[in-house]
Amino acid sequence: MRRRHWVSVLGVAALLSLVPSSSYAIPAFSRQYGTSCATCHVDFPKLNDFGKAFKDAGFKFPKDDETFIKIPPVMLGAPAQAEMWPHTIFPGTIPGMPQIGLRFNTFFQVVSANRNNFNLQHPGDPTMQPFIPRTDFQPGLFSIFMAGNFGSDIAFWVDDDISVGGANSNGGLGDGYLKFVNIGRFLKLPTDSLSFRVGQFELDLPFSQARTWNLSGWDIYDEANIGVLNGLSPQQNVNNGFAFSNAAQGVEFSGGHNYRGYHYSLAIVNQNTGGTPGSGVNVPPIVGFVSDSNFKDLYARFSYRFNLERDPASRNEIQAAGASGPRDHTYLNLGTFYFYGRSVQRFPGAESNAVTPAVITAREPFYGVGGDFSFNYRTFNLFGLYMAGHDQNLLPFTPTGGTLPTGFVGSRAATFSGGFLEADYLALPWVMGIMRWDIVKSTADQLNGVGADINNPPPSSFFSPFSSTRNRFTPGIQFLIHANIKTSFEYQIRPQQVVYDPTTGLRLTNPFRTNSVVAGLEWVY
């Protein structure tokens, strides 16, 4: 088994992991309804309860939407035409102005002196020094996004980071879909119990990575499962670039609400074990691997939110009636999610006679499963997620005397697990403090970089996580300068790493952390 060539310079990985995730607030809605970002957002793009209800309703006010719109929609047919259907086109509307919002952000980062440890990999070779500047200004993303409603409860959303390539939280086309809200009404199902969307979208994650308010995304969402054959045990032969933050193409059925009671979704999406460029902090961070897409992956999520207000009337409203004004509910939201897919790898091999050349194919089912919670009390929000990934691990089998594998044998599954815990405290309506802990445990990640096997060193330079468990602690604070302008700060206490000699596999450093400070400034309009 040929070792894959790893792009393993820490600088790349570190910088990639520092690239902030996309996030959006929708100024177009501000214009359409003549209202502030704060109507829907707590420290944008984090949604408050009303924002969740607005989104659930298909980017509309949940009740009496037409009474709030300041720019009337353009009729694409008189409402009375509906009675003529199917002998006429069913009447709809388009927003009275293009529902376009724009966003730009820019960043500044400071990386600790430990970054210089990586120069030890190639002492004296200036061409191989993974130089990472102490301080650096980074251009951010210029993004365009559109969202709204076409009437008949058909919602649309398109966002694109037009200044970069990539997909979803990493740039390029993010979400682009139509959502048919409350189609259950045609089947006489309870209101909002069934909606349908089609296109490209982020999976219905418990906490959106594409629209996160943090400067850096949650690590576990970017975790792929890639393990290579190496001189150590356990042997791993998985190359599954799928990560939960990847964009998904397909269809999704959903129902319920995100501001109270149940919510579910069931998505059928393209197989995506190739991942998307720059999608992961796994090793290597960029996976260019083509998989067959005959199989359609499945994703399901169910959650239930308990609003904990004592007053039953207030409990069922979109926002709770506080003594000094409406506010988000005190609530406990519990959820679970499950993803099932198949990873495919093809290798040069031989037929059973061990002579005739053939392509042998390993189909390795995988799943990711997890649970999440979110507790909110007034302006304090504590939430977290734990998940585990599991890939079937088929090792190539080469018969005695043969030189090429003729098939596969099962081995111990390649797994990873982890999650995050985050506390957000809105000290003032414009100041939010954040404390966060990310943890990823992946034996494969450690093994991929390991060079301790002196007799079988990897063919290229590399680095490695110090252990199979990577902890990251990230305190942060964010300030709204205006409702549409935000500055954010994160201090990332990064996972421990070590540097190995690329030829001998000997450890060159003690465990160290390459901590960093990131400041971001973004605005939407």
Place this chain on the structure above:
Amino acid sequence: MKRNALAVLVVTAALSVAANAGTVSGKVSGVSGESVVYVDAIAGKTFPAPSQQPVVDQKGLMFQPHLVVVQQGTTVEFLNSDSVAHNVFWISIGGNKKLGHNLGTWPKGEKRPFKFDNPGAVPLLCNVHPEMSGYIVVAPTPYFATSDKSGEYKIENVPDGSYTVTAWHEGAKNQSKPVTVAGDTKADFTLSK
């Protein structure tokens, strides 16, 4: 006979009051849109609070009307006509932050009253929809008027006498000036931000 004499007396008194009541009119310039002009507190005089209760509505994420003038002691009712939750609060009355108040939350279709016993401008806000704003101007006397959009105003039935008259406009500094009312009296104001 006594009754007739009393009637004559009353009519005479009324006529004499009418004869001594004038108007104050003029123009508020330097700003655009509606302004409020009112006669300030008159030493030694009090006025009964009106029984009428004006309504300030929250509709379509706006305070409607945007500007209301009431006499000191008036009870104003705050209505929520929206299907979203609202709130009404003000941080001061006439710049006095001790008079700030929060009316809380109430559902669609319900009203919440508040009696304004202190004169001054009341900037109305909603703590869920920060773009919403409205004003109640609490005049210390029943002699007040709202200008038209060009700034023209007219306060009627002002008894002859010497007063301080104040002009108020949203976002501008108040301007007060002494005005001696004798019949129809002119008083112009130029406000600045």
